[in-house]
Amino acid sequence: MQNYLLGYDVGSSSVKASIVEVISGKCVAADFYPSREAPIKALKTGWAEQSPEDWWSYLKHATQKVVATAKQKAAFDPHDIAAIGISWQMHGLVCVDKELRPLRDAIIWCDSRAVPYGQRAFEALGSQYCMEHLLNSPGNFTAAKLAWVKENEPEVFERIYKIMLPGDYIALKLSGECTTTIEGLSEGMMWDFAEKRIAYELLDYYGFPHEIIPPVVPNFGLQQQVCQAAAQELGLKEGIPITYRAGDQPNNALSLHVLNPGEIAATAGTSGVVYGVSGHLTHDPQNRVNTFAHVNYTPELTRLGVLLCINGTGILNSWLKHTVVPAGMSYEKMNTTAAQAPIGCDGLSIMPFGNGAERILGNKDIGCSMHGLSFNRHGLPHLLRAAQEGIVFSFRHGVDIMRSIGIEVKTIRAGHSNLFLSPIFTQTLASICEADIQLMDTDGALGAARGAGMGAGIYADAQEAFGTLQVIGRVQPDIEHLNSYQEAYESWNTILITKQDIETL
Numbered sequence: 001m002q003n004y005l006l007g008y009d010v011g012s013s014s015v016k017a018s019i020v021e022v023i024s025g026k027c028v029a030a031d032f033y034p035s036r037e038a039p040i041k042a043l044k045t046g047w048a049e050q051s052p053e054d055w056w057s058y059l060k061h062a063t064q065k066v067v068a069t070a071k072q073k074a075a076f077d078p079h080d081i082a083a084i085g086i087s088w089q090m091h092g093l094v095c096v097d098k099e100l101r102p103l104r105d106a107i108i109w110c111d112s113r114a115v116p117y118g119q120r121a122f123e124a125l126g127s128q129y130c131m132e133h134l135l136n137s138p139g140n141f142t143a144a145k146l147a148w149v150k151e152n153e154p155e156v157f158e159r160i161y162k163i164m165l166p167g168d169y170i171a172l173k174l175s176g177e178c179t180t181t182i183e184g185l186s187e188g189m190m191w192d193f194a195e196k197r198i199a200y201e202l203l204d205y206y207g208f209p210h211e212i213i214p215p216v217v218p219n220f221g222l223q224q225q226v227c228q229a230a231a232q233e234l235g236l237k238e239g240i241p242i243t244y245r246a247g248d249q250p251n252n253a254l255s256l257h258v259l260n261p262g263e264i265a266a267t268a269g270t271s272g273v274v275y276g277v278s279g280h281l282t283h284d285p286q287n288r289v290n291t292f293a294h295v296n297y298t299p300e301l302t303r304l305g306v307l308l309c310i311n312g313t314g315i316l317n318s319w320l321k322h323t324v325v326p327a328g329m330s331y332e333k334m335n336t337t338a339a340q341a342p343i344g345c346d347g348l349s350i351m352p353f354g355n356g357a358e359r360i361l362g363n364k365d366i367g368c369s370m371h372g373l374s375f376n377r378h379g380l381p382h383l384l385r386a387a388q389e390g391i392v393f394s395f396r397h398g399v400d401i402m403r404s405i406g407i408e409v410k411t412i413r414a415g416h417s418n419l420f421l422s423p424i425f426t427q428t429l430a431s432i433c434e435a436d437i438q439l440m441d442t443d444g445a446l447g448a449a450r451g452a453g454m455g456a457g458i459y460a461d462a463q464e465a466f467g468t469l470q471v472i473g474r475v476q477p478d479i480e481h482l483n484s485y486q487e488a489y490e491s492w493n494t495i496l497i498t499k500q501d502i503e504t505l
Contacts, residue, residue, distance in 0.1 A: 002082035004028065004070075005458070006240075007449030008059060010088040010170055011248065012050065012108055013037040015058040017066040018445035021074075022082065022458055025468030027446055029070035033061035041105060046112040049105035052094050055166065056173045063234045079237045084174065084226070085244035085452030087251035087444045088167030090187050093145040096169075098161045100178060104153070106166060107145045117151075118144035118189075121205055129201070133194045135283045135291040135304070138202065142188030147206045162214045167245045174242055175224030178214045183246050185216070186293035193281055196299040219295050220244050220455035243455030246295045248444055249275055250305050254295045255447025256413035256440050257466040259303065264399075264412045264435070268419035271355065272313035272391070274398050276407040278304045288360045288401050295451065296462075306407055308360060308398040312352040312368060313391050314418050319354070320387055325380065335422045338384035343428075343481055344488035345382045347372040349495055350390035360398050366499045385424060392428040393492045399433050413438045416472050430475045431485040439473035 003023070009016040016032040038058065041049040070076040091109040096102055107113070118138040122130055130137055138144050142165065150157040164172065165184040172178050185191040185198065190213065192199040198213055217223040224242045231238040246254065253265035253275050261279040266272070279302055283291055294305040317331070325334060353361065354368025370386070399409050412429065416439040419425045430437045450465045459465035478485070 002080050004076065004081050005083055005085070005449040005453045006081050007085045007445040007447065007452060008062070008087065008170065009248065009251070009444035009448060010055055010059065010086065010166055012040060012089045012110070015055060015062045016443070016445040017059070017062040018443070018449050019066055019070045019076070019081075020446060020449040020453070022453060025450070025465075028074050028076060029066045030443075030445060031062055031065035031069055033058045033065060040108070040110075044113075048108050048111040050108055052102045052106050052166070052169050055170060059170060059173075060233055063236070067235060078235060081236060081240050082458055083241050083243045083452035083456035085448035085450070085455070086167045086170050086242065087246060087248050087448040088165060088170065090165075090247035090249060091141050092166040093142050093149070094164040094166060094169040095146075095149065095156065095160045096162055096164065096172070096178065097159050100161070100172060100176070102169075103156050103159055104149070106169075107148070108166075111145070112140055114144035114148045115140045117147040121147070121202065125201065125205055131283045131285070133192045134189050134199060134202065135193055135281065136189060137287050138189045139287075139290075143190050143202055143206060143208075146208065150207065160212060163212055164214060165247070167247070168214065171224055171242055171245060174226050174230045176227040176229065177224045179217045179223060180214045181217060181219050181245060182297060183219050183250055183293045183295060185213070186297075187247050191293060193293075219246055219297075220451065222455070241456055242452075244448065244451035246448075246451070247292070249273060249307055250292065250295045251444050251447050251451065253277070253305060254451055255442045255444055256415070257462065257469055258413055259294070259296050259462055262408040262410040264409050266395070266412050266414045266420075268313045268391070268414070268425070269417075270313070270315045270318070272310040272395060272419075274308040274310070274395060274402065276306045276402050276409065278302075278306055278407055280406065282306065282405045282407070284401060284405050286362060288362065289398070289405070306402055306405070308402060310360065310391075310394050310398060311355040311358055312394070315355050316350075316352045316368065316387050316391060317419065320384065324383070331421070334384050335424060337381050338388060338424050340381035341385040343484040344491070345386040345389065346377055347374070347491070348378050348382045348386040349492045350386045351496060351499060352387065352390040352394055360394075360401060361500060364500055369499070371495050388419070388422060388425050389428055389488060390492065391419065392425060392432060393489050395429060396432045396489055397493065397496065409433055409435050411436050411438060413440055415440055415442060426473075426475045427478055428485060431477045431482055432489050434477050434482075436477075437475040438471045439475070441470045441472050
């Protein structure tokens, strides 16, 4: 009986694996490798590379660990795995030769060397083409990274047989076959949404041969099968179908059952992400958000993921914990201390942008700052609450951008972790966005496993796949205090506008 689904989440810090029981939808086992954050090579300032072979090694270890755990907890046999799904760190570049071996380390998402190459493409192709066809500036995404390789490592470029996203490479190692997806191409700026095909005009501008792009397979459906060599390495059965894959943010939205217009997925770890679904072609003229194909996009069904990244979220809370609050104070205690201050913190506001330039601010680096601090009335509770409110207000600022381009915001779904563990954060976010928040018990690897079940036809649809997904908390807008939240936000936003104007001078 093929009763289980296996999901992988290939991140820049580790590879996580989860095994889901088909009928109950419950997680049988979950594990990750390495236990310490995986290294990122930075040979120069702004560079970030990882070895694709390291990802495969991590995946093998994670598989061994999760299978061993599943055997301890249940009558589990790895031969009972029905399908595999893959999630990956977005925007990376993997180059392989004709023997399907990596030609160099992967240039990963947080590498910034390709910015000038994307900017030159934007200027040469024109904003109208880029926004109407790519829905973005070429920016620092996969195609621009390949342009850097072409100019700076011509001997490598000449040997490239195919290019891939990180998840495509993992699928290659599992199956021995090289393919990609529309979602992957879109996050690399290589999908033309207007023409509903590969963006050949961008490839031609950069001088990339068209055949460098692997065959395109659907996000959901039979993509490949586990080959004999991979089965032996992993201790799995040969022939298991790989039936789903997507980048980490679209997959996170799938994990939270965010598939339709009006639904929003959010995360608030070190940085924060607001990811909304649109049912029509849309873009932000100021490039403050990115638009990609969502997991359920097809040329016949427009489902786009509009992604907004906020750099200074959990890292601000972490900085306060390790720098300001008394030693040993837990995050939970910080939350209860913050609750002693009123909404709006008696006029104290914090700009949480101390983790570098923010795309939502037009890449203006305004830093982190406090405003309205009074030594006579403000204490630690005000400081802690003002930090969380400032983070929430930056989310609201981003939501306003999304609404301005036609994204509805009715329901926000998030994993019950990080800042979403804070009652102040969640209540302020629900109130200031006037949206219901649903806190879910899930993660990326679990979402990839359920996605595999959808792609394999084991689940009839997303409703069946996520019917057992547990909502472990709901937060609705605080109607009684909406005016107080709004006044606090307006005060904060006035300061933000002033800071941006100063930065422009």
